[in-house]
Amino acid sequence: MTLGAAGTVAPPAAAHGRTAVLGRRHMISSTHYSASFARARMFERGGNAVDAGVAAGLALNVVQPSLCSLGGVAPIMLFAPGMSAPVTIDGLGRAPAAASLEAYLARYGGDMPEGIPRTVVPAALDAWLAALQLYGRLTFAEVAAPATALADGFPVHARLARDIEQAQGALRAWPTTAAVFLAGGRVPRPGDVLVQRDLADLLRRLAAVERASEARGRAGAIQAVRDAFYRGDIARRIAAFIEGAGGMLAYDDLAAYAVRQEAPVRTTYRGYDVYACGPWSQGPVVPMTLNILEAFDIGGMDPGEPERLHLLAEALKLAFADREAYVGDPEHVDVPIAGLLDTEYAASRRARLDTGRASPELPAPGDPWRYEGRTGRIPPAPVPVGGARHPDTQYVCAVDDEGHAFSATPSDPALSGPLVPDLGIVASTRGSQFWLDARHPAVIAPRKRPRLTPNPAMVLRRGRVVMPIGCPGGDAQPQGMVQVLSNVVDFGMDVQEAIERPRICSLSFPDSFWPHAYEPGMLAVEGRIDTSVRAGLEARGHAVRVWPAWTSWAAAVCAITVDAGGTFAGGADPRHDSAAVGW
Numbered sequence: 001m002t003l004g005a006a007g008t009v010a011p012p013a014a015a016h017g018r019t020a021v022l023g024r025r026h027m028i029s030s031t032h033y034s035a036s037f038a039r040a041r042m043f044e045r046g047g048n049a050v051d052a053g054v055a056a057g058l059a060l061n062v063v064q065p066s067l068c069s070l071g072g073v074a075p076i077m078l079f080a081p082g083m084s085a086p087v088t089i090d091g092l093g094r095a096p097a098a099a100s101l102e103a104y105l106a107r108y109g110g111d112m113p114e115g116i117p118r119t120v121v122p123a124a125l126d127a128w129l130a131a132l133q134l135y136g137r138l139t140f141a142e143v144a145a146p147a148t149a150l151a152d153g154f155p156v157h158a159r160l161a162r163d164i165e166q167a168q169g170a171l172r173a174w175p176t177t178a179a180v181f182l183a184g185g186r187v188p189r190p191g192d193v194l195v196q197r198d199l200a201d202l203l204r205r206l207a208a209v210e211r212a213s214e215a216r217g218r219a220g221a222i223q224a225v226r227d228a229f230y231r232g233d234i235a236r237r238i239a240a241f242i243e244g245a246g247g248m249l250a251y252d253d254l255a256a257y258a259v260r261q262e263a264p265v266r267t268t269y270r271g272y273d274v275y276a277c278g279p280w281s282q283g284p285v286v287p288m289t290l291n292i293l294e295a296f297d298i299g300g301m302d303p304g305e306p307e308r309l310h311l312l313a314e315a316l317k318l319a320f321a322d323r324e325a326y327v328g329d330p331e332h333v334d335v336p337i338a339g340l341l342d343t344e345y346a347a348s349r350r351a352r353l354d355t356g357r358a359s360p361e362l363p364a365p366g367d368p369w370r371y372e373g374r375t376g377r378i379p380p381a382p383v384p385v386g387g388a389r390h391p392d393t394q395y396v397c398a399v400d401d402e403g404h405a406f407s408a409t410p411s412d413p414a415l416s417g418p419l420v421p422d423l424g425i426v427a428s429t430r431g432s433q434f435w436l437d438a439r440h441p442a443v444i445a446p447r448k449r450p451r452l453t454p455n456p457a458m459v460l461r462r463g464r465v466v467m468p469i470g471c472p473g474g475d476a477q478p479q480g481m482v483q484v485l486s487n488v489v490d491f492g493m494d495v496q497e498a499i500e501r502p503r504i505c506s507l508s509f510p511d512s513f514w515p516h517a518y519e520p521g522m523l524a525v526e527g528r529i530d531t532s533v534r535a536g537l538e539a540r541g542h543a544v545r546v547w548p549a550w551t552s553w554a555a556a557v558c559a560i561t562v563d564a565g566g567t568f569a570g571g572a573d574p575r576h577d578s579a580a581v582g583w
Helices: 033-044 049-063 101-108 124-135 140-151 158-171 175-181 197-212 215-231 232-243 251-254 284-294 306-326 343-350 368-372 472-489 495-500 531-539
Strands: 021-023 028-032 076-079 088-090 265-269 271-275 396-400 405-408 458-460 464-470 504-506 522-526 543-547 558-562 566-571 578-582
Touching: 021 028, 021 578, 028 033, 028 049, 028 558, 028 566, 033 049, 033 396, 033 578, 049 124, 049 140, 049 215, 049 396, 049 405, 049 578, 076 458, 088 124, 124 140, 124 215, 124 405, 140 197, 140 215, 140 251, 158 175, 197 215, 197 531, 215 232, 232 251, 265 284, 271 284, 284 306, 284 343, 284 472, 306 343, 306 472, 306 504, 306 531, 343 368, 396 464, 396 558, 405 464, 464 472, 472 495, 472 504, 495 558, 522 531, 531 543, 566 578
Parallel strands: 522 543
Antiparallel strands: 021 566, 028 396, 028 578, 076 088, 076 405, 265 271, 271 458, 396 405, 458 464, 464 558, 504 522, 558 566
């Protein structure tokens, strides 16, 4: 079904060769099967795709604690009947008011230690509540019921057991975290039941706040849940714990916080409107890359041949070069986003792409300022540094036959810091995506949002949603999304086939996570890519690193396509424990 008709390498997933799941009433796809099945109860209760997406997102916060959490981030893109375009909810916390660059350097030197020093305001709960309040139908208690039941105990899956084992050294230094994830002093085995009692109690406590506020109406009762978390005793408990552990987050930071609802950025690719999150995230990389690729006859190439993969890699490098130079929280940084998305600017960048030879390092940034009729600073190229890369995060998308669409990328592992006592959540450690370089657009600053890697997206045509799409994978996210979109649009693949095609992933730019690892010229390829293709890439100047045949490091994309007749096709990536469920 086409849109027109409608560091350490993780081990490979075992399953592959699936077929797309078809439906007419509703469809959901997420990176964990329990979250996908949580959605069924929402539709049975009269909910829509937003209710189902929020329920699945909350469930992901429970069953994938090594990849996301309720105290983390949850950027969301939404579409509802009557809208002319999607909207985004940033779902991204801000740095503490005390976290100036000078204060941070004075406290931590030139480092960004793990855990408490990386804390920003927990944002995920506010994002789920905002989506539910504004676009859903059900109550918080209803959408949180599956997550609450899972927090009471669920069987540990292999990925979680492996992640806990790899993180156990750090976890043992955080007693509150170790008490949950290393219960009895050992790493859980697959099939063991993981109980998150404090998290379950927190969800029940918030549901009780909602019930006690029913006289305020549905929206008012959901607002009461939000106020209880961000302005009540829960916020005071979070702030006291962080400050007691030497962190900068204060009660006023939580009390002043609210997610932002904003317009996404947009481009067109071969007649399709592609919407991405704004420059508070790396979302603009997707439309910027597509703008560069559009002039090439991609559909006339073999999808797996070196020529096409080379073009993808080089277009991505050009987009990432501009990400590094210009993209950061637009409330603190003058981002030339109109220039970056201008098609004439894309043509100027395309002229720098050598179709026969790879750039040995990250290209110099372009000059988008003049495409906005002004001038601005063009920063220097980054300096290569070492360090590990971080493919965390989860994803969920949903659609229904009324025209609602939901796309969200929750993140921030519960294993990334100490759990707040009695609450069972970690305060977001997304500060790891700040820089400590005053020249960088993502440099840390008071009440600033770090430039976020999670970036859900959506594709429309003639005002109708034809695909929500997204994935985990850190900086691999826009790379996986671009490749799947191209597979569907350029080659007419159905969504599941497009997801399962082997992928490449450029590492030739600074990683978004501290310490911002950068390996000039490095291109990772999944092991299913033929040796002759790898040789063709190497002949073009790429330094090729072979990853396992099926690895979540290449991004685990989930997506749903909607054809002209209203049939949904759900695609779920076997690189994760993903599942699509429809009716």
